[in-house]
Amino acid sequence: MSQAPTETLQQRYKTSIRKLTIWTMAWLISLALVAFGPAFIWDYQTTVSVVAIVVNLLVGVQMIIANKRHLDGMDELQRKLHMNAMAISLGVSMVSGAVYGLLEPVRLLEQTPSPSNILFVMGISYLVSLVIGSRKYQ
Amino acid sequence: MKNRLKVLRAERNWTQMDLARALDVSRQTVNAIETGKFDPSLPLAFKAARVFGLAIEQIFDDEQG
Numbered sequence: 001m002s003q004a005p006t007e008t009l010q011q012r013y014k015t016s017i018r019k020l021t022i023w024t025m026a027w028l029i030s031l032a033l034v035a036f037g038p039a040f041i042w043d044y045q046t047t048v049s050v051v052a053i054v055v056n057l058l059v060g061v062q063m064i065i066a067n068k069r070h071l072d073g074m075d076e077l078q079r080k081l082h083m084n085a086m087a088i089s090l091g092v093s094m095v096s097g098a099v100y101g102l103l104e105p106v107r108l109l110e111q112t113p114s115p116s117n118i119l120f121v122m123g124i125s126y127l128v129s130l131v132i133g134s135r136k137y138q
Numbered sequence: 139m140k141n142r143l144k145v146l147r148a149e150r151n152w153t154q155m156d157l158a159r160a161l162d163v164s165r166q167t168v169n170a171i172e173t174g175k176f177d178p179s180l181p182l183a184f185k186a187a188r189v190f191g192l193a194i195e196q197i198f199d200d201e202q203g
Contacts (some may be wrong), residue, residue, distance in 0.1 A: 009163060076163070076182060077167040078164060078166075137166060137169075137176055
């Protein structure tokens with residue numbers, strides 16, 4: 001059986017949310033650097049672009065770890081709600097992403113599908129699932 | 139699963155928030171357990187039993203037989 005935590009749920013939640021916010025912001029900034037840096041800052045120098053990508057990946061790993069720790073710090077109902085939302089979000093993204101990728105080859109879409117649209121679907125489906133799940137247990 | 143959390147809490151004049159703090163869970167979780175919408179894990183049920191100084195079966199009833 002696990003030992004009693006020294007911090008309260010609220011304290012753990014506050015700390016893990018703060019860390020997750022910091023790493024998410026850092027990841028977004030590093031992603032923006034990878035996207036816009038080559039054109040506007042370092043004139044497509046390969047070495048700098050590779051360094052920017054490596055930094056983005058490392059920060060991304062830290063964001064994933066922060067998210068996992070945030071999940072670990074939740075109580076069992078909160079964790080269940082988030083796990084359900086993740087499952088639905090993953091399924092919706094997989095199903096919609098698979099068919100979205102086929103829209104151009106079958107000539108139903110003129111432009112090349114953008115991966116960022118899948119991320120948008122993933123985020124929205126996660127939030128909607130979380131809100132619906134939370135209401136169910138109120 | 140039925141439980142007596144609400145009654146036991148009322149006997150001690152505790153709010154849902156008081157019990158949530160004692161169990162290290164959110165108030166929403168206490169409410170969901172009290173209303174039977176969510177069944178707690180075995181460790182959380184043991185914790186509730188310790189908090190109230192009772193045996194698990196004096197708090198939770200699985201309604202089987």
